[in-house]
Amino acid sequence: MKHPATLDDKQHYMTHTPVWRLVLRMAVPSILSMLVTATYNVVDAVFIGRLSTEATAGIGISFAYMTFIQAVGFFFGHGSGNYISHQLGGRHYGRAVRMASLGFACPMAIGTVAAVLGLLFLAPLVRLLGATPTVEPYACDYLRYIVMATPVMMTAFTLNNQLRLQGNAHLGTLGIASGALLNMALDPLFIFVLDMGVAGASLATAVSQLTSWAILLCLTHRKDCVHIDLRQARPSSFLIKEIVRCGLPSLCRQVLLCLGAVCLNYSAVHYAEQGSEDAALAAFSVVTRIMMFAFSVVLGLCQGFQPVCGFNYGARRYDRVRQAYLFTISVGTLFLIIIGTVGYVWAPTVVAWFRGEDSTLIAIGARTMRWQCIAYPLVGLSTATNMLFQNLGYTLRASLLSSARSGLVLIPVLWLTGLMMGLPGVEAAQAIADVITFGIALPQAIWISHRLSRTTATGE
Numbered sequence: 001m002k003h004p005a006t007l008d009d010k011q012h013y014m015t016h017t018p019v020w021r022l023v024l025r026m027a028v029p030s031i032l033s034m035l036v037t038a039t040y041n042v043v044d045a046v047f048i049g050r051l052s053t054e055a056t057a058g059i060g061i062s063f064a065y066m067t068f069i070q071a072v073g074f075f076f077g078h079g080s081g082n083y084i085s086h087q088l089g090g091r092h093y094g095r096a097v098r099m100a101s102l103g104f105a106c107p108m109a110i111g112t113v114a115a116v117l118g119l120l121f122l123a124p125l126v127r128l129l130g131a132t133p134t135v136e137p138y139a140c141d142y143l144r145y146i147v148m149a150t151p152v153m154m155t156a157f158t159l160n161n162q163l164r165l166q167g168n169a170h171l172g173t174l175g176i177a178s179g180a181l182l183n184m185a186l187d188p189l190f191i192f193v194l195d196m197g198v199a200g201a202s203l204a205t206a207v208s209q210l211t212s213w214a215i216l217l218c219l220t221h222r223k224d225c226v227h228i229d230l231r232q233a234r235p236s237s238f239l240i241k242e243i244v245r246c247g248l249p250s251l252c253r254q255v256l257l258c259l260g261a262v263c264l265n266y267s268a269v270h271y272a273e274q275g276s277e278d279a280a281l282a283a284f285s286v287v288t289r290i291m292m293f294a295f296s297v298v299l300g301l302c303q304g305f306q307p308v309c310g311f312n313y314g315a316r317r318y319d320r321v322r323q324a325y326l327f328t329i330s331v332g333t334l335f336l337i338i339i340g341t342v343g344y345v346w347a348p349t350v351v352a353w354f355r356g357e358d359s360t361l362i363a364i365g366a367r368t369m370r371w372q373c374i375a376y377p378l379v380g381l382s383t384a385t386n387m388l389f390q391n392l393g394y395t396l397r398a399s400l401l402s403s404a405r406s407g408l409v410l411i412p413v414l415w416l417t418g419l420m421m422g423l424p425g426v427e428a429a430q431a432i433a434d435v436i437t438f439g440i441a442l443p444q445a446i447w448i449s450h451r452l453s454r455t456t457a458t459g460e
Helices: 009-014 019-049 051-089 092-118 122-128 136-148 149-165 168-194 198-219 236-273 277-314 318-355 359-392 393-406 410-421 422-459
Strands: none
Touching: 009 277, 019 051, 019 149, 019 168, 019 318, 051 092, 051 122, 051 136, 051 149, 051 198, 051 236, 051 277, 051 359, 092 122, 092 136, 092 149, 092 359, 122 136, 136 149, 136 198, 136 236, 136 318, 149 168, 149 198, 149 277, 168 198, 168 277, 168 410, 236 277, 236 359, 236 393, 236 410, 236 422, 277 318, 277 359, 318 359, 318 422, 359 393, 359 422, 393 410, 393 422, 410 422
């Protein structure tokens, strides 16, 4: 079946195409988008790693602020996007336009306020995020342009998720990938040719994000997309409630990811041997980027599942929702088994790509990466289950699962393992959190699978 040209065609396409084919078709653009984004984060770290260990640690400090930007963008993107997909499944196009417009306007306003405050208090901000005195100048240089671009970055994340949840993941990929490729081209130019150092990487990211934002906004005016019309961005208690209901799990996940990153920074500095604090910060920064690169495939697969879930749930095709869910878990888990095995074997070599001359960084990074690779196959089920609950409006369940791995479980595990084992405990903390999160997610997955089966059988 050819790709639908109108919203009516899309509704039929999303509710009648074989589920496995539909999930893969929706997932491929999302996976490509996530991979390209993860790639330029890795490239950033590789280029900056040529400067110094302190510079590498500096971009690690910025991860928490970047997560805050994503938190707001994903909150409004997922919150508005899930509602939009349900309305498109039920052919209520006017409601979808109003929600899309409100979902765009809110992060733009919040991002503007955050940018002003961030620039005014930049140095205190990086210290709050865990920077040591030697890392602080690099963290400030890297964050400065990122903070300036906050409104654009927040709304770009929102637009990308809105397009994806409309079944237009390929358009979101076009916008995100264009900016990411530009970023990779600008990095060496700004960092080395123009001799801007860490600030050059930050400026390259800001310029690329502005480019992505402009492309995504233009793409919303296609015939098969829900348009952004700021005249209809009128808040109402009902629309805000819908955004919170479907967006809260993403917000919880990203906020706790931000807090978890800060706690990891503090733990790395506190438990590292004297004189190796910056190397420990840099090592965790490198491993975070490596593992996010691998996880981006599973996350893209689960994001491809979401519009399939939203349209078919809105059309009351609960059997197709269950089929898509089980297919997503199976493919995601298989991939993570393969990538976890490869990552465990090659961990020291991969970490050395970023800062090969720092043996302390490589040792800490390799141990941390190997721990995470052991538990990685468990992440597929919890991620797919979280996204299913989010799409179906089970806000509390989705919020619990989305928060567990990134913070709700990770933060106390970091505290306990660090207290009991020191730095080796901090290195193993994320893997332990993944095992506990799987234990929480498994009974939830069994429950929702049975519930979808019963609903299909009774027709309720």
